[in-house]
Amino acid sequence: MLTQESITRIDREVAKYPADQKQSAIMAALAIAQEEKGWLPSEAIEFVANYLGMPPIAAYEVASFYNMYDLQPVGKYKLTVCTNLPCMLSGGVDAGEYLKKKLGIGYNETTPDGKITLKEGECMGACGDAPVMLVNNRRMCSCMQPEQIDKLLAELE
Amino acid sequence: MLDIEIDGKAVQVPPGSTIMDAAELAGTYIPHFCYHKKLSIAANCRMCLVQVEKAPKPLPACATPVTAGMKVFTHSELAVDAQKGVMEFLLINHPLDCPICDQGGECQLQDLAVGYGSSGSRYQEAKRVVFHKEVGPLISMREMTRCIHCTRCVRFGQEIAGVMELGMANRNMHSEIQTFVGRTVDSELSGNMIDLCPVGALTSKPFRYSARTWELARRKSISPHDSLGANLVVQVKQNRVMRVLPRENEDVNECWISDKDRFSYEGLNSEERLTKPMIRVDGSLRQVEWNVALDYVSHALKDVANMQGGESIASLASPHSTLEELYLLQKVTRGLGSGNVDFRPRRREFSADGSVAGIPWLGLRLSEIKELSAALVIGSFLRKDAPLFAQRLRQLARNSGKVSMISVTADDPLINLHARATVAPSELTTVLAEVIKAAGKLKNMPLPAEFEPIDPSVTSRAIAESLVAGEKNAIFLGNVAEQSDSAAQLHRLAQQLANLTGARFGFIGEAANSVGGYVAKALPTALNAYEMFAQPRKAYVLLGIEPELDCHNPQQAVTALKQAALVVMLTPFISEAALEYADVLLPMAPFSETSGTFVNTEGRVQSFNGVVRPLGDSRPGWKILRVLGNLLALPGFEYESSEQVRDELLQSGDEFVSGLDNAIAGVPVLNNAVRTDLQRIADVPIHFADPLVRRAGALQQTRDSVAPTARMCATTLQQIGAADGEPVRVRQGAGDARLTAKLDETVPSGCVRVAAAHASTAGLGDMFGTITVERA
C-alpha cells in the first residue's frame, strides 16, 4: 500500500514515542501517506491504522479532524490562502479573489487540468507576512502581492 | 466520607465521588445526556451544569469531584439558566418533529425539553442535515440529524464492547457519528448503543416504526440463550413480541444484553413456527388435534417400552429448556423405565458424571469477577459463547486484572490479555499441565512424577505467575473444554491448578439452563447424550432440540433417528430435517409463551412468566409433559402450575440453588500421545447456537452469521494443497461437506476450523474429531 520509503519514514516517527504509544505517530503517518498518494484514500488510512495497531475509525477521526489532510483528491498543487482577519487586513481575501479569477475556479475547486486546487485556510501563524499562502502543506509563500502570485503560478508546473 | 449539601440537603458521599454520584445518593435528579454510570466521563453535553458555592461559573455535575463542605445547587437561577441555555443549543439543530420520530415517547431529549426548553425557537437559520449511514441489519442510522453528539455510542464501543466501530468524524458542528467508510457495526453487543442513544439517532432496525412505545406492554423475562441469564423486558403489542430490552440487574447482566438476547425475538414470529400437532400417517406428517397426538404418543411409547424394554427409549433435551420441562422429561423417561436421558447434546465425554461432588457451575458469583486479580479461561470462544461474561472479564482487564486464555483458535476476545496460548484441542491438557508445573515450581509444591518431563513455555509460566501472585483468582472452563474429548481430564487439571494456586474454578456454561439441567436431574443413569445415538434406540423423545444442528455428532444422531421406530419432538419449530425423521411433532411454546425457570451459570434461580399467549395451538412444554405423564398413568404428575413443578425441586424463594460443587474425584492422567491426524475445531457460531436464534431474521444477516468455511493456517492449507478461497471437500466418517477453504492464521496448524450448528456441516461427525480435507 505504501512504499518502503514511506514506511521507513513512518518508523522514524514511531520511534519518537514510548513503545506502547505507537498511535502517537498517526498524524505523521497520515501526512506521509498523503504525501505519497497525493491525498488520503480510505485504503491508505486503513493501512496506516493497521500499521500502528489502532482501529481504522480512530485513524479516520484524526484524518477528518485536522485541516491539512485531504480526504478527497486534490490537484497536483494545493494552494491554501489564509483569509483570517489579520491577513484580510493586509490583502489575504483579495489575494484569494485574485487567484480565483486567474485560475477560473472557486475555493475547494480544482482547475480542469488537475493542476491546482484552491483552498481557504485559517491562520497560519504568519500574519505579519500577509498575504500568505501554503503550497502542498509545505511551502509557505509570504507577501503575495499580485506580481508574486503571478510568479508563483508561472513556477508551478 | 465527605459531608456535602445538595439543594440544602445534607449528604455523605465517599471521597472521589462526583456531584452526579452525590446527587444520586441524595435522590436528586440532575438532567444529563452524555453521562452514563457505566461509561467514562465525557462532560460534553453540558446539560448537567449546576451551581457550586464559591464557583464563579456553573460546573458539570458529572465531572466535578466533590470536596468536603461543598454546597451544590441544582435548581438555582444560575443552574437552571445554564441548563436552559444548553437545552436551547441542543435543540437549534435538532428536528422538532417528535411525532414522526421513532424515538418519540422514549426520548431523553424530548423529556427534558419539556422541562428546560422554551416554546419558540430563536434560531431561524437552516438546520444541519446529516446524511444517513448504513451500518448493518441491526442498527438504523437513518436519522443522524437527530444526534446530539453525546458520544455515548463511541465510548460504549471503546470501553464496553472493546472495539471501536463508531467514531465521531470531522469537527465543529459538522461532527458526525459514523463507522469507517461504509463499514457495518459487528460487535455482538452492538444493540446496547441503541439503548444508550438518548435520542432517535440510533434506533433498532428490526423494530423501527413497528410500534409506539406507549402501545407496548412491558413484561419481565429471562434470556433463554447463553448461561448468563440476562434479565429482559419484553415489549408486547397485540400478543406479539415487538422488542426486547435489557432489564437492569447489576449482579447478572448489569444494564446490557447481547444482540442475540435482544434480536432473537424475531425467531418467535418465524414462519417455521409449528402451531398444530402433527403425526406421520402413511409416510407424511399430518395435522391432528392435541388429544389425538398425545394419545398416539403415549400408546406408542408404552408399546416400545413394553415390547422392547424401557432402555430402548431415549430422551434428549436442549439445555435451553426450562427447569420444569427438563424435570418432567426425565420423570416421564424414567417412568417408562429408561435411564437414557440427557440435556447436554453437544458433549462427547461424560466420565466426570459419577465423579463430580455436586452440580458443576461457575465456581463464583458473577458479581465477584470484578474483584479477581487474575483469571484464566480455558477452551472458549469467549466473546461469541458468552458475550456479557467476556464483557466482565474485559472490564477486569481494564482495571488491571490479569486475564489469560488457553484456547483452540486465536480469536480476538477484545480483552487486553495478560497471556494466551493457542493450541489444537487435543493439546489443551498439555498446556494446562504446563501451567500446573510452572505454578508448582513457583509455589514450591511437589507434583506427581508424571509432571517431571514437562517443560513449561514462557506463556504457561506467565499464566502461572499471574495465578500465583493474585489475591483472588479464578479458572474458567469454556464450551470447548466441556465439549472436548478430554472434558474430564481438563476438569481435573483445572481443579489441580486451582488447588495449587488457591483459585476458584468452574464452568462458564453453554446455555441458559446448563446448571438447571443438573438441578432437574435430567441426567443419564444409562446412556448419555452421545451414547444414545451411538447405540441407536427404538424410540426418541426430543425436547427443544434440532439434533442435526445441536448434537456433538449430527451425522450419528440423524442416522439413529432415521432408523428409529418412533421420534417424538416437542418443539416450537418445524424444519426440513425433522420432516425426514420425526413421527410426531408437538408444538411447544418457546420461552416467551410459557412460565418456567432458568438457573444461570452462578446457580441463580430465575423464574419467569409467559409474556404472550402461546401461538396457535402451541402449549407450554411442562403442560405437554404433564399430560403425557397422566396419559402414561405415571405417579406424581398432578401439577397445576409450573411453580408446583419447580417447588418440587427447589425451596421456593431460593435465590441460588444448593448443591453447587465442582470438586471432582480422581487424579488427572496426562495424555502423552501425539496426534498426527488433522483435527476439526467446531465452534458454535453465536447466532446458530439454538433453534430460536437460528430463525431470527436480522441476526442471520450479520457478519456473525456467515456460512461456515474451512479455516486453516497457511501451513495446513499448503499441506492440503488448497489455496485461500478454493472449494474443498471436508469429510468425517460417512459424511462430508463442500466448503470454501479460508486462510486463517488464528487456527493452529494441524487443525481445520469448521463450524457446527449449520445445515451445510450437519453431515459431519464429532466436533473435535479427525477430519480430512481435499480440493474439490
Next chain:
Amino acid sequence: MAILGAINPILTVDIEGGNAWRLDDYVKRGGYAALKRIMAEKMPPAQLIEEMKKSGLRGRGGAGFPTGLKWSFMPKDFKGEKYIVCNSDEGEPGTFKDRDILSFNPHSVIEGMVIAAYAVGAVRGYNYIHGEIWEVYKRFEEALDEARAAGFVGKNILGSGFDFELFAHHGYGAYICGEESALLESIEGKKGQPRFKPPFPASVGLYGKPTTINNTETFAAVPFALNMGPQNYLEAGKPNNGGTKLFSVSGHVNRPGNYEVPLGTPFMKLLEMAGGMRGGRKLKACIPGGSSAPVLPAEIISECTMDYDSISKAGSMLGSGAVIVMDETTCMVKALERLSFFYYEESCGQCTPCREGTNWMYKVVHRIETGLGRPEDLDLLGSVTKQIMGRTICALGDAASMPVQSFIKHFRDEFAYHIEHKKCLVPLDVQRSGSGFFKATV
C-alpha cells in the same frame, strides 16, 4: 520575516544572520550557559523553580500564568515518566512570534525545555509545532540533532547523569490543538479535543502522566532569565510582568512584524516602531492580544501600556501578544464575521455550547454582514455569548464570545447601521483600499 525592532531585547539579540539559529552561533551568544551552570552546580530543582518564580516570568501562551508556580505543581515523588511539552501550535490569529523564535533561536527553546525538564524531573519532552510551518518544523528537528550531538539533549546530559529525550511533533491544521489538553490528546494520536479539567496536566497529562506545558516563548525566555539573574529579568519588565515580550503586530501598519519590547511599553510606542499606520490613516481599533482578546477602540488602546495588567484594566487581554491594528477602512462587521467564522470552523465540536453556539453566532453575524440582519440580532448575539461563556470544556467558547461581545459593545452603531441600511458604514471602495493589495486602487 524576522524581528523588525526591539527595545532592550533579550530573546532576539543578534539573531539576524542566516546561521544564527545554529548551535555554534547560539553558544557564541552565550547559549547553553545556563544549562551548563545548572548541571555543573547540580543546582537543586527546588532552587531553580524558586529562581523562576522570582523572575516574574509569566506564560507567553495567552493566559499569563506564572511559570515558576506552574513548574512547582509537578508531583515530586511520582513513580514513572513525567513529561515536558512545548506549545508551538501558534494558531491564534495575529500571533506569529513563536515561528520566528523557532526559526531564528530554536536552541533557546531547547535549552529552556531541558532546564524545565531538570526542574520538574521529566525524562521526555515534545515540541508540538503548528502544522502550516513545515520549514520551521524541519529546522527545529535539525537544531535538535545538533543539540543531541553536542550532548545537551539525550542520555547523561553534560555528564550530569540527567537524561532527557526531546522530540518534535508536527501538527496538521487545528487551532484547538493550541489548547494544552487538546494538544496532549493530539500527541497521543487522537483528535484534538480538550479534556475536562481538573485534573490538570501537572497531575494527569500526556499518556496520563504528570506534564508541564509552556509556550515556545516562555521556554525561550528561561535561559535568558537565568543568565541575567531573576531579579534583572524581572526588572527588564514591570513588577508582576517580568521581562520582555514579543509582540506580533499585524494589520494596517506600515511594518507588520515582531517586536521585542519590555512589558509595559506604551502601545503608541509599539505602533510607532511598526512604522505607524498604513497610508497615514487613522487608527480605529486594535485587538491587543490575539483574536480571542476583546477589541479596544482607538481612544482606549492609545492610552494603554503593553503588559498584562494595563491591558486587562482596559477591558481586554494581553493574551499571546498579537496586536491586530485596524484603521478607518475597516468594516467592523466584516472583521467580526471573519473571526466568528474562524471560531465556528475551529470549534472541536465536542461540547454543546461551543459547537452549537459558535455556529449560531457566525450565522447571525454573517446575516448582518450580508444585509439580512434584524433589529433583535444584537441582543440575540449578546444572549448567545452569555450562554456559551464559562459553560464549555475549554476556553475556546470564551474566546469565540469575547470578540462578539466587544465588537458589539464598542461598535454597536456600526452594527446597527448595517442592520438598518443593509450595507457597511464604511463604503466598499474605502474598505478595498485598506489592504493595499491592489495598489493601483489606493
